[in-house]
Amino acid sequence: MSDALELTILMPCLNEAETLAACIAKARSFLTRAGIAGEIVIADNGSTDGSQAIATASGARLIAVPEKGYGAALAGGIDAARGRFVIMADADDSYDFANLDLFVAALRDGADLVMGNRFAGGIAPGAMPWHHRQIGNPALSFVGRLFFHTPVNDFHCGLRGFSRAAILALNLRTTGMEFASEMVVKATLANLDVREVPTTLSKDGRSRAPHLRSFRDGWRHLRFLLLFSPRWLFLYPGMVLLLIGLVGGAALLPGPMHIGGVVLGIHTFLVAALCVIVGVQSIAFAIIGRRFASRYGFIPPSDTYDRILEAITLERILLLSAILMLTGVVALGWGLSEWAQRGFGDLDPRTTMRAAILALTALVCGFQLMMSGFMSSMINIPFSEGRIGGQSNS
Incomplete structure (x- = not known):
């Protein structure tokens, strides 16, 4: 019929x-x-x-x-x-x-x-x-x-x-x-x-x-x-925030900036750090979201994105995480040395806070990437439906 x-x-x-x-x-x-x-x-x-x-x-x-x-x-x-x-x-x-x-x-x-x-x-x-x-x-x-x-x-x-x-x-x-x-x-x-x-x-x-x-x-x-579009929901906003945070942070790390009558100081540096943290997490969500959606059939596979995702292995993510966290530890050491030079007394937040913000930003981003890497790898674990004890039900 x-x-x-x-x-x-x-x-x-x-x-x-x-x-x-x-x-x-x-x-x-x-x-x-x-x-x-x-x-x-x-x-x-x-x-x-x-x-x-x-x-x-x-x-x-x-x-x-x-x-x-x-x-x-x-x-x-x-x-x-x-x-x-x-x-x-x-x-x-x-x-x-x-x-x-x-x-x-x-x-x-x-x-x-x-x-x-x-x-x-x-x-x-x-x-x-x-x-x-x-x-x-x-x-x-x-x-x-x-x-x-x-x-x-x-x-x-x-x-x-x-x-x-x-x-x-x-x-x-x-x-x-x-x-x-x-x-x-x-x-x-x-x-x-x-x-x-x-x-x-x-x-x-x-x-x-x-x-x-x-x-x-x-x-x-x-x-x-x-x-249905992890790129627009996570990736593009994350890339914009990360770029703003990196450029702004690099410009403000040595000290305050004067633009006309406006002074961009430690508070602007803190905002830049926040942009970096949120940007990194958003990009990680984009990777996890795309991998999940493609693997479970919500979004059709894409050769371009699949090649990129295959290149982003857990080991490479963990290496980047280790570098970031090591950078954070070094920045904390810098801050402690500044404190020691002042006899562990009161500090000027306009100078020492930069080291603390840089350290914490690197540590948080490294930890975020490490957790996101493991989550992404969990999604990517191969599986075979209908098998119990190595025997296929079919």
């Missing part, structure tokens, strides 16, 4: 009794007009308004998905789909299921993921809140393009088509609204053929409030984008 169907039109559903029948009728009219062997699947996420009966009466195939969440409903529907291609959209009558020709054409042409672009196709008055249209969607789409170089300009369009096999291979994991972002990000990172076609957005036909919560779900999307 799977081979006989070209297309599954998938609608996640949670209490869409007002609009579900109209959406199914439009989808069926498209399949008939286009002469496509297909099916309509309703992935119901626990409706209590009779949506299930409407779906069955309208001739759609009903799939019950007990796990709550937009992403969970879609994942259940995709898993149950019988079509080679899947086109998904909300069942609130905001997307036009009767006109899916551009999506099908792109999929037949070899595209793995075809995103709708509502800004290119047209957004009806009242169909999208102004803060979604002017702020939320453009901002999140920009972040997605910046972090992952995806060609998508409408990152959160709910109408999209894809090769079922290609999307299943991505092993999508999220269960909430961020499922939409995960699909685009993983498809881009996996070098799938991602395209965009214009589509329209109409005002939805329901009388109840939408399930989407602007700030909560917007934050969940942004959080997902950050967590």
Whole structure:
């Protein structure tokens, strides 16, 4: 049966009794007009308004998905789909299921993921809140393009088509609204053929409030984008902080600096040391995060990053840690000698504090790197699933 169907039109559903029948009728009219062997699947996420009966009466195939969440409903529907291609959209009558020709054409042409672009196709008055249209969607789409170089300009369009096999291979994991972002990000990172076609957005036909919560779900999307990009979350900020700290610290180590009427002294030197410590820890988190995400399938492997990670061995990290901690001990010795020269009495913090700050910064960074090196190596330990006592269960 799977081979006989070209297309599954998938609608996640949670209490869409007002609009579900109209959406199914439009989808069926498209399949008939286009002469496509297909099916309509309703992935119901626990409706209590009779949506299930409407779906069955309208001739759609009903799939019950007990796990709550937009992403969970879609994942259940995709898993149950019988079509080679899947086109998904909300069942609130905001997307036009009767006109899916551009999506099908792109999929037949070899595209793995075809995103709708509502800004290119047209957004009806009242169909999208102004803060979604002017702020939320453009901002999140920009972040997605910046972090992952995806060609998508409408990152959160709910109408999209894809090769079922290609999307299943991505092993999508999220269960909430961020499922939409995960699909685009993983498809881009996996070098799938991602395209965009214009589509329209109409005002939805329901009388109840939408399930989407602007700030909560917007934050969940942004959080997902950050967590999927250790470079932007940890590496780049860490490199900037480390550079600021090293340059500022080197300039202030001999003594205060005068820039115009501003004097940069011991307090600025302390801030520079803080930048170095936070920068080093952030870069270490980037390495650990990338290794973890790549190893456990959250982010597809990258030859470039894998070569870099392979070069950052535990032994090399421990050597660098030892050098830093030795530098700290030497700096502490310098500070103690200054104290001894003054008979272990009161010290001028403007001079002796520099030695103490340098020593503590080197010691803290060395200790951080040593702990991070061991943590990264723990993640990198080879393992074989399904083996007990050296015997394979398979």
